[in-house]
Amino acid sequence: MNLTDANPDDLIARIQSGESIETIAAEYGADPVRLLDYCGNPFVYSSEWYDYGYHLLKCKTDTASFEEIRLQYEEKGYFKKLDFYFDQIQLPxxxxxxxxxxxxxxxxxxxxxRRFPQIQIDMFDFSQKAVEWCQRTFPFPERARIWRCSCDHIHFGDDPLNDQYQVVTCLDVTEHLPKEVYINAVREICRVLSPYGILLLQQGNIPSPSHINVMNEKSLIEHFSSVNLKWLDTKPFVPKSVILHKFQKTPAGRPFEYKPTSLRKE
Ligand SMILES: C[S@@+](CC[C@H](N)C(=O)[O-])C[C@H]1O[C@@H](n2cnc3c(N)ncnc32)[C@H](O)[C@@H]1O
Known part of the structure; x- marks a missing residue:
């Protein structure tokens, strides 16, 4: 059967009911990216959608070089925002x-x-295509470990990474997470930070089908403060209307105060 014989609404219904995008595409002898493009790229929260609908279709990472992508984001002022965020921390x-x-x-x-030559950077994503892209193109491979992982269960192989990181960045991620994944991610981020380690947190707040968990900033602070994290400060980055929150992990010994009930009020 040809893809062009298919009714896009039927395809959308199947994708959104949780059927595998790859399996549906195979039925039509089509590439998953083409299938999604054909039916308007309906959003569904899955690593498959992030592979095909986000990384390959939206960001065109199969054809673009790192430098091309970097320039696109440079023009949008993306690195100015990051420089402002990194101004908020001092590293030994x-x-x-x-x-x-x-x-x-x-x-x-x-x-x-680029900014901090002393850092060893670990990075993960739950999209295999994102991971492959970073493994292929990241400009500082000798200082990086890049792997596939979900933020609600952070580990590197057998290593649970307890208390490992002096800095964790969670930028433009929480708004993508279903509530249960988000709740666990809050706990996991705290677990992998070293005592006194710093978390830089910012949610994206532009309306978009994949932004399924945009919260008010006060709730975000409350949730991350309900684990062993102390809120330090909040700084708006005005040109982009986004808000950076800085937290520090409190030393081991403080009782675990995670209160998932406060999350259900959203
Ligand atoms: C807007 S991007 C993040 C941008 C990136 N942090 C940066 O600052 O350059 C959102 C990413 O979250 C990833 N993602 C969604 N759910 C995830 C999960 N459960 N675990 C890890 N990554 C996830 C998506 O695959 C996507 O690549």
Whole structure:
């Protein structure tokens, strides 16, 4: 059967009911990216959608080079925002372990590695295509580990990464997460931070089908403060209408105060 014989609404219904995008595409002998393009790229929260609908269809990462993508984002002022964020932290002049959550195209990781030569950067994403892209193109491969992982269960192989990172960045990620994944991610981020480690957190707040969890900033602060994290400050980055929150992990010993009930009020 040809893809052009298919009714796009039927395809959308099948994709949104949770059927595999790859399996449906195979029925029509089509590439999954072409299938999604044909039916208007309906959003569904899955690593498959992030592979085909986000990384390949939206960001065109199969054809673009890192430099092309970097320039596109440079023109949009993306790196100015990151420079402003990184102005908010001071790092010692010795090796520092940094974790970038949901690394996508590796741009925040790149900006961090470019600015701070002493960091070893770990980065993961739950999209295999994003991971492959970063593994292929990240400009500082000798200082990076890049792997596939979900932020609700952070580990590197057998290593649970407890108390490992002096800095964690979670930028433009929480708004993409279903509530249960988000709740666990809050706990996991706290777990992998080292005592006194710093979290830089910012949610994207532009309306978009994949932004399924945009929250008011007060709730975001409340949720991350309900684990062993102390809120330090909040700074708006005015040109982009986004807000950076800075937290510090409190030393081990403080009782675990995670209160998932406060999340259900959203
Ligand atoms: C807007 S991008 C993040 C941008 C990136 N942090 C940066 O600053 O350059 C959102 C990313 O979150 C990833 N993502 C969504 N759910 C995830 C999960 N459960 N675990 C890890 N990554 C996830 C998506 O695959 C996507 O690459």
């Amino acid at each position: 002049n010795r090796p520092v372990r940094w974790l970038e959550i949901g690394c996508h195209l590796g741009l925040s990781a790149y900006a961090a590695a």
